Amino acid sequence: MKVIAEAPTTSIDVFSRYESEVRSYIRSFPTVFDRAKGARLWDAEGKEYIDFFAGAGALNYGHNNDTLKRSLVDYIGRDGITHGLDMGTQAKAEFLQVFHDIILEPRNLNYKVMFPGPTGTNSVESALKLARKVTGRSTIVSFTNAFHGMTLGSLSVTGNGFKRQGAGIPLANAVSLPYDSYLETGLDSIALLEHMLDDKGSGLELPAAVIVETVQGEGGINVAGVEWLQRLANLCREREILLIVDDVQMGCGRTGPFFSFEAVGIIPDIVCLSKSISGYGLPMALTLFQPELDAWEPGEHNGTFRGNNPAFVTGTEALRLYWRDDRLSKVTLSNEKTIRDFLMDMVESIPALHGRVRGRGMAYGLECGVPGLAEKITARAFERGLVIETSGAESEVVKLLAPLTIDSEDLHQGLAILADSAKAAAKEVI
Known part of the structure; x- marks a missing residue:
């Protein structure tokens, strides 16, 4: 009998041997992670890392949050429903009620809730489909440097050329316009959109919807101004274009x-939610829309895993734990000042970065004006025990996305590692 030797579980070689070349994050973080808690991770060799990545935003409340973990373990322990498609379950009913009571009602939002499938791109796909179904129009307006997902509909409204080319076919029925401050010449992209809608020679038909991120994360932490977003919303309302x-x-x-x-x-x-809505990193997504837009026929948009009940359980617990009041919001805004001030000091003290700082809340970016420098900084940071990624069309932005619940010690230690890494990387390019 032939004995097949098992590869050591700690060997990173197993991924290059058996996993597709499509893998990406492991190339930036070349180790085998084993444990995680709060804002820290440990690899199989025991090396400790501070997490400024947070599962690309799926772990706003940190890794293995104790309160959320207890709710999940208790639910599994009593043999609660795991897989339920869109059948009625106690876990789903409780999530819907708590989401209404804690999130929607206090904000005077009257959205219907749809579970489109457990990923962000599925939420976007359902939003685009619904907008076209309701309006009878096909065109969607999106913006430069937008990222909305990797499936075909989502890619059609995504700006990144590298990601778009993976579709393998033309991406149609979408028009991309300049995001706020895309051009530093002061181009008024809302006035441009309005003019194109009025001009019969513009080639732009009345769209079904406009889809926008208030802060573009993958696009490079680009922040839209309040006035720009308000004008966009007003224009959509006046022209009967749906705003997603x-x-x-x-x-x-x-x-x-x-x-x-x-x-x-x-x-x-319409609002697309995913990533941290489960609170625990479990797959889950929501599509929210005004009740009068609920034109779906039963089963017209479905998916086998849209009823992820363990995610309903942890999502409900997260809402109760963090959103009954504004304490977490206040902490986030306090951390914002710490992060912004630190990055501004870095830019001033390390002129070789040719850096610019931008962001909102705890989504911040350090744009590096030297090609390849941001990637060098994140690589040096990983060597020093900080998990942090780049974003932007040319990976030119160091993207800070720490858990919202990170404690002060971990936040300051992570920032210190980032500063040391930036200094080291800057010396390499001088």
């Missing part, structure tokens, strides 16, 4: 309030 806000990464408190659009004073027609 993609809050997949910037929702669930990332910018301070639960929804990123709250501080802007707009009410979208």
Whole structure:
């Protein structure tokens, strides 16, 4: 009998031997992670890392949150429903009620809740489909440097050329316009959109919807101005164009309030949520929309795993734990000042960065004006025990996305590692 030797579980070689070349994050973080708690991770060799990545925004409340973990373990221990499609379950009913009572009602939001499938891109797909179904129009307006997901509909409204080319077919029925401050020449992109809608020679038909991120995360931490977003919302309302806000990464408190659009004073027609909505890193997504838009036929948009009941359990617990009051929002805004001030000092003290700082809440970016420098900084940071990624079309931005619940010691230690890494990387390019 032939004995097949098992590869050591701590060997990173197993991934290159058996996993597709499509893998990406492991190339930036070349180790085998084994444990995680709060804002820290440990690899199989016991090396400790501070996490400024937070599962790309899926772990706003940190790794293995004790309160959420207890609710999950108790639910599994009593043989609670795990898989339920869109059948009625106690876990789902409780989530819906708590989401209404804690999130929607206090904000005077009257959204219907749809479970489109457990990923952010599925939430976006359902939003695009619904907008087209309701309006009878096909065109969607999106913006430069937008990122909305990796499936075909989501890619059609995504700006990144590298990601778009993975579709393998033309991406149609979408028009991309300049995001706020895309050009430093002062181009008024809202006036441009209005003019194109009025001009019969512009080639732009009345769209079904406009989809926008209030802060573009993957696009490089680009922050839209309050006035710009308000004018966009007003234009959509006046022209009977549906406004979709993609809050997949910037929702669930990332910018301070639960929804990123709250501080802007707009009410979208459709909202996409995922990532941290389960609270525990479990797959889950929501599509929220005004009741009059609920034109779906039963089963017209479905999916086998849209009823992820363990995610309902931890999501409910997260809402109860963090969103009954504004304490977490206040902590996030306090941390924002710490992060912004630190990054501004870095830019001033390390002129070789040619850096610029931008962000909102606890989504911040350090743009490096030297090609390749941001990637060098994140690589040096990983060597020093900090998990942090880049974003932007050319990976030119160091992206800070720490858990909202990170304690002061971990936050300051992570920032110190980032500063040391930036100094080391800057010396390499001088």
